[in-house]
Amino acid sequence: MRTERNLTRLDRVFARLDREPERPAHLDVPKMSRHRIALFAATFAFYLAIVWAVLVTSWLVRLDWQVMFFRPYQQWPEIHAFVDYYVVLGQRGPTAVMVAAWLGWRSWRQHTLRPLIALGVSLLLLNVTVGAAKIGMGRLGPHYATTIGSNEMWLGGDIFPSGHTANAVVTWGILAYLASTPRARRWLSALSAVVSLGVGMSTVYLGTHWLSDVLLGWAAGLLILLALPWFEPLITRAESWIFGLRDRWYARRARTEPVKEPVSTPVVLTPPPASDREGTPAREPVSASRSRTPVHLAPGPHTARSERTPVTPAGSRRPPHADRHSRNAAPAARHLSGG
Template sequence: MRTETKLSRLDRVFARLDREPERPAHIDVPRMSRHRVVLFSATLAFYAAIVWAVVISSWLVRLDWQVMFFRPYQQWPQVHAFLDYYVVLGQRGPTAVMVAAWLGWRSWRQHTLRPLLSLGTALLLLNATVGAAKYGMGRLGPHYATVIGSNEMWQGGDIFPSGHTANAVVTWGILAYLASTPRARRWLSALSAVISLGVGLTTVYLGTHWLSDVLLGWAAGLLVLLALPWFEPLTARAEMGIFSLRDRLRSRRAATAPVAIPVGAPATVVPPRVAGAMDQETPSQKPAAAARTSRSHGYLTPGPHTPRPERTPLTPVGSRRPPHTERVPRGAASARPVAGG
């Protein structure tokens, strides 16, 4: 009977943490479809309508003042401490670090830079569009309002549209934009919508933004997300350029790395300058160099190593003393005269 081992939840988590051997082919890259173009156009029209309603001091401006006089932070003071921390989910610095860490892990696991490049593109678009609108319209916030009932436009402020709200829409919405499956995209879209809605209403509760600022912030963040497919070809070219640069650096590093030579191998390392000079030698110099090379030392001559008893002696066998005519061999009679008398 065949039994299958059931993996625990921790085993499944570690299995998902394993790095994939290559970039998966099922990564879905959103395209600028007709449905997305319609949504982008509708959101842009809503953006322009909010700006026009504030410029002409319509009913939206009167609603802003009514909410400000209502002072929600005084009506529900028990949630003030919690919302002070919750509004951090709309600050650009902390949220960008958290989302970049997650997308960086995804980039490493899937062997692609698209998640990080898409996040960088979205943040650049957000800073350019929202920053230009803030300083271009210069609206003052509720705490710095000067005339009751006025729209407070072009007074040197920087709160229209709401940067916290737009940043929450883009930062958390990029997770849904880069989701791999439709189910994950639906769940992450709902999560980012709840977070951005909560952040926008929190700024109204704290009195740092008008209600119209939040409405324009939602529209500004949604415009950035809807426009991202137009920048996908640029992201793909940037990714290919970065990978090609990495490959060139690796090949250059491998070419300049020293080559390991086995111990005992008769190899001569020639410096690059010397090798270049040898290649530029004249034909008359090359035979002389070859002749000098052929007369190598005996101890450098390659060959099989033989033990000492088997080697051929360099001197003849026998006595190493030079021959002497007057020397008498041992054991022979002496030829000298005997002195005495």
Template sequence: MPIDRLFARLEQEPQRPDAAIPRMSRTRRSILGATLAFYALIVYAVLSTSWLVRLDWQVMLFRPYKQWPGLHAFLDYFVVLGQRGPTAVLIAAWLGWRSWRQRTLRPLLVMAAALLLLNVSVGAAKLGMAREGPHYANVIGSNEMFLTGDIFPSGHTANAVVTWGILAYLATTSRARRILSVTAAVFALGVGTTTVYLGTHWVTDVLLGWAAGLAVLLAMPWFEPIVAWAEWRLLTTRDALRAGYRTFRAYAPEALHPHAAGQGLHGVRAGEPAAPPRHPEPQPAGAARGVPQLTGELRPWHPAARPQGGHQGSPAGYGEQPAGRPVGSH
């Protein structure tokens, strides 16, 4: 039955034993190095106003959104797949379900670490180079660097690479990793070219965005120890809070229990006379005959223990004579 398979799918299961955490292999280091070199080359090409800047202006003056206006409505919605807010919520919901089902916080923590690294690196580059976008360009043929803009590299493109690529990074099987890698590549390439079509980014903005997002994904194995420590810390804190709450529930006074809701500090409702205790405490021997009882830290008094020349130790009071005994009598 489809319903039975659905409910079986919703049940929790232990983490897959073959879900190996990606390691920083030699091949991965080589690809990361090549990506960073490509990143630096694009920045240098723009700073030196090379042929890539001329390509930027040629594509911008071509105005693709006017050449193919029929695509405009669809691509206006498609580019949302690169916006940080909607995509982060969508992917976080999926990874949250995976975290609950596999009883591990790693998917959510890996995504949080990747987005933090992306925002810091891309945000610093945007603010540092301050490039103007095509719609705000000042001089034809210039690189528009170090002005008032913040579009270099393309945040939409880099975010599409990281947000969708993190699904492939967290895949637990080779087949799922291949499918998700192709899906992420299609979304990243599509979002990047869409921003060029809409005229919101230069071509070099998109090239640098692809490099920035790929560099974040390739560097993620270096942050796995931090993710593991954060998961251990969060789970340890959760267990400590649970243990503390159970201890509080076990030793809390009766007035703090749910059945005492609406009662005062001593379990008496406002306006009602105090009820006698359900289980009266046992009284000391002699209390029923009216014999006064000692309280606090006072010790029982005996005439033999009275110091000579004074009555400071008598239970009748400090410096007072016991009743019925004449002064000075022994």
């Protein structure tokens, strides 16, 4: 009876690391549904409300000053080292490298460039929108404030909205946007919301941002994620253009590479002998005749050594000599002399 081995959790993880044979068909591309449009409109209204509350120096500005005078970094100094490291999760450089590495692996595994292109589009929108708002409103930070109780707007600053918070929302939220299943999308959405809010509160703890900066940065990042489905046709066209460019480059490279011809053994031509040049029919080389006609060194049936007829050589092999006689002949009589 054949039994199959039960896969462990580690086996399933390594199975997920293998590349799929082709692009999976179950990848869900988010669309701009009514629910998403309603969330986008509500977030945009919240964004405008925060800006208006700061412009008119409302209760939100007074709350900003109260938190600044509270100085959280002096109230809880024991967590200062942890917050210094945690706030890195909102810096654009390190987070973009980490997320790009993960999405690059996903692109290779699923034979698609959509994850990387979506990340690039979201970061481009983040730089344009948040950067323009920072420069346009020019609000000074808590460490550079000049007048107590003022909104510190249009004084040459660049902290409103919070770039750390908006970058954390977009960078970690893009993982939820590109999730393959609804369950993974829900978990990653909650995780990105907690991380981004934690990054924003870390900047308030360190005194580098007002509380209203964090709220506006969170809304700015969420607006970019909610608006991404409008850019899906652009992402699809960019992916098709890149793949087409790659195929054309491969075809051009295949045409320009030289074709390797098989190496042949050089044939040396020798002039025929004089007899052949005078009209005598030419002989075939010995090697050619031997290669075409099989040669049998011992034709006929093979017999054992005992069955073979002995062959006696005719005559002696020794050279003739005057003093030598044959073994069978009688010796000649010797002449006796003397008395």
